[in-house]
Amino acid sequence: MERTFIAIKPDGVQRGLIAEIVSRFERKGFKLVAIKLVVPSKDFAQKHYHDLKERPFFSGLCDFLSSGPVLAMVWEGEGVIKYGRKLIGATDPQKSEPGTIRGDLAVVVGRNIIHGSDGPETAEDEINLWFKPEELVSYTSNAEKWVYGQN
Ligand code: GTP
Ligand code: MG
Secondary structure, eight states: OOEEEEEEOHHHHHTTOHHHHHHHHHHHTOEEEEEEEEOOOHHHHHHHTGGGTTSTTHHHHHHHHTSSOEEEEEEESTTHHHHHHHHHOOSSTTTSOTTSHHHHHOOSGGGOOEEEOOSHHHHHHHHHHHOOGGGSOOOOOTTHHHHHOOO
16 A cells, blocks of 8 residues: 655644644544654755755755754555645645635745655655554554545
8 A cells, every 4th residue: 555754844843733733533433553753854854855955055955953852653555645745735835725724734845844756666665664563553544444445
């Protein structure tokens, strides 16, 4: 089943939005398979955002990601990569629709509270960067037969 990497950045953690954000993924019907609170080093943040290294905000972004606790998670479900991005909303919260996480809970692009993988390859790379294989928990959730139906 498809998996994606989702992280609540230091602003989301500091603002007490963990439960609110986790709950949106849970209520949708996606399954949590890994979760941990970590303070990434700047070097680690640079690895995570390596594809943005030419952008002018890269250094500030990496300083920010490594400035405090980040809630790193892996979520599983049909279409979770693309739909996870939909739940999150546009990068700039000024452009995110109401009803999305950034639309409802953030105001500026530099403090948009959450990260989500943008495709299957980045999802795999980011999961491997942030988690060891044994930190991913495979289990059957009782909700699955109700979320997906029985064939
Ligand atoms: P992530 O899920 O965090 O990867 O966001 P995204 O995929 O919607 O956007 P992108 O990967 O292009 O940018 C990564 C992060 O860099 C964003 O979430 C923002 O926090 C930050 N960022 C992007 N564009 C800007 C910008 O123009 N200015 C500033 N200050 N930060 C930006
Ligand atoms: Mg991105």
